[in-house]
Amino acid sequence: MDQTWFEMSDIRRSSLATSVWIPLRASHTIERIGKYGYPGFKENFLGAGSLAVPLASQADAMNLSWDSIGIRHNHSGVIEDGKYVPADVYEDYRGKIKGIHLVLDQRSADGAPGIWHLHQDLLTTLSLRREGAVWVRPEEDYLEVARLVASPSGGNARLEIRASHLGDYLNARGMGLVVASYRQRTEVVEHAGNISWPEGNVEEKTEHERWTGRVTEIHEGGEIFGATWAVLHVARTDVNPEDDVPILPHPTEGKFKSRSWTGQREGTKLYRVDGELWRTEWIGPSQSSPIIRGDKFPSVTFFAIDAAGTRVSSDDLVDSGRWLWFSPSVMPALLERRGASLKWYTRDTGGAVSADGHSVHFGLNSIGLVTVYAKDVALLPEWQRRIWAAHNTNPDGKVSEELQAAQVDAEPAHTQAPESFLELGLSRLQELSKAKLGIGALREHTSVKDLLPRIHRFRANDRAGLFALAKDLARVTADDLDVKALQSVVAPPKDEKWGSLKSLEGVLASRVGAEKARQVVGPLVGVYELRLADAHLPTGDIEQAMRLAHVDDGASPILQGFQLLRAAVGALYAICEIVELEW
Numbered sequence: 001m002d003q004t005w006f007e008m009s010d011i012r013r014s015s016l017a018t019s020v021w022i023p024l025r026a027s028h029t030i031e032r033i034g035k036y037g038y039p040g041f042k043e044n045f046l047g048a049g050s051l052a053v054p055l056a057s058q059a060d061a062m063n064l065s066w067d068s069i070g071i072r073h074n075h076s077g078v079i080e081d082g083k084y085v086p087a088d089v090y091e092d093y094r095g096k097i098k099g100i101h102l103v104l105d106q107r108s109a110d111g112a113p114g115i116w117h118l119h120q121d122l123l124t125t126l127s128l129r130r131e132g133a134v135w136v137r138p139e140e141d142y143l144e145v146a147r148l149v150a151s152p153s154g155g156n157a158r159l160e161i162r163a164s165h166l167g168d169y170l171n172a173r174g175m176g177l178v179v180a181s182y183r184q185r186t187e188v189v190e191h192a193g194n195i196s197w198p199e200g201n202v203e204e205k206t207e208h209e210r211w212t213g214r215v216t217e218i219h220e221g222g223e224i225f226g227a228t229w230a231v232l233h234v235a236r237t238d239v240n241p242e243d244d245v246p247i248l249p250h251p252t253e254g255k256f257k258s259r260s261w262t263g264q265r266e267g268t269k270l271y272r273v274d275g276e277l278w279r280t281e282w283i284g285p286s287q288s289s290p291i292i293r294g295d296k297f298p299s300v301t302f303f304a305i306d307a308a309g310t311r312v313s314s315d316d317l318v319d320s321g322r323w324l325w326f327s328p329s330v331m332p333a334l335l336e337r338r339g340a341s342l343k344w345y346t347r348d349t350g351g352a353v354s355a356d357g358h359s360v361h362f363g364l365n366s367i368g369l370v371t372v373y374a375k376d377v378a379l380l381p382e383w384q385r386r387i388w389a390a391h392n393t394n395p396d397g398k399v400s401e402e403l404q405a406a407q408v409d410a411e412p413a414h415t416q417a418p419e420s421f422l423e424l425g426l427s428r429l430q431e432l433s434k435a436k437l438g439i440g441a442l443r444e445h446t447s448v449k450d451l452l453p454r455i456h457r458f459r460a461n462d463r464a465g466l467f468a469l470a471k472d473l474a475r476v477t478a479d480d481l482d483v484k485a486l487q488s489v490v491a492p493p494k495d496e497k498w499g500s501l502k503s504l505e506g507v508l509a510s511r512v513g514a515e516k517a518r519q520v521v522g523p524l525v526g527v528y529e530l531r532l533a534d535a536h537l538p539t540g541d542i543e544q545a546m547r548l549a550h551v552d553d554g555a556s557p558i559l560q561g562f563q564l565l566r567a568a569v570g571a572l573y574a575i576c577e578i579v580e581l582e583w
Contacts, residue, residue: 003195006185006213006275016179016281021147021160023048023179025103025116027071028149028157034188037222039270041188046158047071048181051090051099054174058282060096061178062208066278068092069180074114075104088119102177103159113155118146125172125292126165137165139356141383142338167286172293177283185275188218192271208280216274219267227265234258301385303374304394314385317378323399324377326370328558330391331362331458337387342456347415347562348402354384363403368558369393371400373407418565419456425572426476432576436583439485441504448476460561469561470530470549473568478528501525508575511582520574522548523567530564 016022026048034041049069053061075087085091090099104117118128118135128135128145135146145165151157170176192200192215200215217225238255239246248254288295299314303324312320331352334340339355351359360376377388402413426442433441451472459469481500490506492498498506501521508517526548533542546553550567551560 001187001189001192001194001273003197006187006195006273008183008185008211008275008277011183011277012209012211016283020163022050022163022166022177022283023158023160023181024050024118025071025105025156026158026160026181027151027155029151037188037218037270038220039188039190041186043184043186045184046181047183048158048179049073050102050177050179052102052170052173052175052177053097053099055176055285057097057099058176058178060092061099061176062280062282064092064097064178064180065280066180066182069178070182071105073105074107075101076106099178100175102161113153116148116156116159118159122169126169138339139381142355143383163283164286165291166283168289168291170283170285171287171289174285176285179279179281179283181277181279181281183275183277187273188222189271189273192273195273210278212274212276214274214276216272218270218272219265220270221267222272223265223267225265225269228262229265230260230262232258232260299378299382299385301382301389303377303389303392305374307394307396309394314378317374320374322374323371323395323403324374324388325365325393325395325397326372326388327391327393328364328368328370328458329461330370330388331456332461333387333391334384335458341453342419342458344417344420345406346402346413347417348400349406349413350417356381358384360388361403361407363400363406364558365397365400367397368556369397371403373403418562418569421569421573422455422476422565423452425569425576426480428576429572429579432579436579437489437507439488440482441486442480443482445480448480451476455565457558457561457565460557460564462557466551466557466560466564467530467533470527470533470564473564474524474528474531477524477568477572501528504575508578512578520571520578523550523571526550527564527568 023046026046028046029043030046031042031044033043036043047066047070049066049071051061051064051069069090077087078085080091087104088101090101091097100119102119102122104119105114106117107114118130122128123130123135126137126145127139128137133148133150134144136142137145144162146159146161148156149158149160166177195213195215197213197215202213204211219225219227235257236248236254237257238249288297290297301314302311303314303317304311305317305320305322305324317324331342334352334354335342337354341353343351343353343359345351345361348364349362351361353359358380360372360380362370362372365371372388377385380388402415406412426448430440430442430444433439455469455472455476457469459472460466478500481504483498483500483503486500486503486507487498490503490510492503492506501524504524505514505517505521508520512520526545529541529545530549533545543553549564551563555563
């Protein structure tokens with residue numbers, strides 16, 4: 001048993017004003033070991049209640065205590081002095097303080113755990129979305145802003161909010177938050193000689209804090225040591241139990257009998273050691289409100305603007321008229337974010353779209369770098385600018401020709417990205433095979449829809465990425481072909497066993513010949529073989545697969561990814577053309 005644990009020096013040295021998470025309400029048994037009243041019992045409890053009040057009421061609000069706004073108070077609308085007081089409103093009896101409960105505790109008469117509601121104004125103003133036990137903010141990459149911690153029994157333990165977002169909200173409303181908390185640490189022991197508190201009872205007080213330490217003698221089971229008890233038993237003697245409809249006389253007219261007895265508690269002497277802490281703390285508003293009021297603050301992201309690596313802040317790029325260069329790795333980093341997507345406008349330009357709707361028009365230059373007009377990045381939210389900045393490079397290889405054609409010449413290129421036509425090509429093949437062949441060439445596996453957004457040239461940041469791209473591309477082509485259906489159109493010779501691509505080739509060969517069919521299906525075969533490259537295929541086999549897939553082994557990885565996709569999509573449309581014209 002450690003005396004300092006009861007004295008809570010770790011808690012008393014800390015301050016909620018510097019915490020990352022602020023408890024709006026808590027009824028949390030942090031630890032409970034053993035059975036109360038017996039040696040080895042140990043309990044650590046935290047309770048907290050809070051109230052948002054106008055800044056002008058700070059002094060009066062700091063006089064509120066655990067008894068005033070603690071967890072014994074549930075919330076519901078009430079009639080007081082003929083006036084309705086809404087559930088979220090707190091008014092003290094003196095009329096000096098009027099505050100808002102940011103958490104409402106809804107209790108029911110059936111004894112079920114209370115339901116804690118985050119205040120709707122806070123919820124909607126910060127644009128929070130509840131997902132299970134947390135509230136996230138999609139505009140900030142689904143940042144967890146508030147969270148509800150459950151107790152082991154399934155009840156509510158803590159509802160806390162990120163201090164930065166609480167501060168923004170309080171600033172916008174001209175309010176602060178008063179938090180009243182209570183902590184208790186208890187242990188039952190056989191001996192308490194190592195507790196040095198005078199007479200086993202000590203108290204320390206400051207203006208807004210009170211701590212007490214106490215050693216109490218108890219009997220095993222929890223009763224106060226040496227306690228006596230008395231019982232008075234009173235019964236009525238004037239009711240006839242034989243009456244069908246008995247009537248109980250008024251107490252002043254009835255007849256009674258009584259008896260009483262006393263006793264004293266017995267049992268082994270134990271000691272209960274308690275430390276209790278009551279605190280009232282003030283959480284002031286932030287100095288600004290960038291989320292709600294839209295207050296501006298200096299950006300901390302910087303970007304290289306020339307070959308020498310000169311770096312300037314995002315704020316200075318808004319009206320700079322410059323372009324920025326990025327490693328193609330920026331796209332996978334952006335697309336990893338929840339809700340992000342990729343759109344293609346031309347062969348080498350597109351839009352990187354975030355969950356909050358921001359879209360950055362980008363272009364790929366001749367050496368595979370991503371170029372973007374600086375203003376488009378500079379106007380993004382700060383968290384998105386940080387992602388772009390992490391992949392920023394010195395200018396190299398000029399601005400993307402197609403991006404410049406759109407943004408400077410106002411003459412967008414008349415080219416197309418293969419990524420835009422992969423899903424269309426697969427759908428077209430399925431439609432034509434059903435109409436012309438009477439079968440579905442594809443199995444349409446449910447995983448295909450999930451894979452398609454991941455199939456883009458930016459997966460090919462290096463050789464391993466190229467092979468991973470080939471693997472997913474093979475999954476939606478060769479792996480999704482329905483071998484049984486294809487072989488119902490053209491069956492393999494008795495001494496041969498055809499796989500999916502060979503079966504497709506056999507169907508095509510029946511109308512255009514083996515050579516033409518092999519040429520058309522070849523790129524898909526190359527893709528399929530490249531998927532095995534991470535299993536350490538011999539160099540010669542990899543080179544052969546690259547040739548089949550029309551991939552230049554000396555090109556940059558991003559260009560190779562483009563070539564792989566172009567060849568595969570081209571093969572799909574060539575197959576569709578044969579099916580459409582030859583059947």
